[in-house]
Amino acid sequence: MDDAKRAALARAKERLDRLELYPRPVSTRAVRIWVVPWLFRLPWFRRFDGYSAHLTILLRSRALLDDGDLVAHELCHVWQMQHHPVRMPLSYIVRRYDGNPYEREARRASGRPDSGRPGSPLNSDCHR
């Protein structure tokens, strides 16, 4: 991972470390950021600018490394999965995206409580 990605991850961790959502702070030790524009051209991913998995944050473009809210949002999902590795991803199957409590928590944690709602200019985050 290059310096810009490491710095983006460190800034996001700094933001999340101010919150006390889970017993342990988020660990970024094994987390990697990948910039994969081609992925976000696929139908499922088209509506997102970022996406997260257990140890991975995927971004649509390199410029989004400077979007502190987005990277913090994605890292919050990584944090959630560090505490609820099965329940959190499954929650997206049983709950609608907008009403999903993990999604709402990540929006609050990233300072974008309204993002993702229809008509919002910030309809652009992640998931799982």
Ligand SMILES: [Zn+2]
């Ligand atoms: Zn999200």
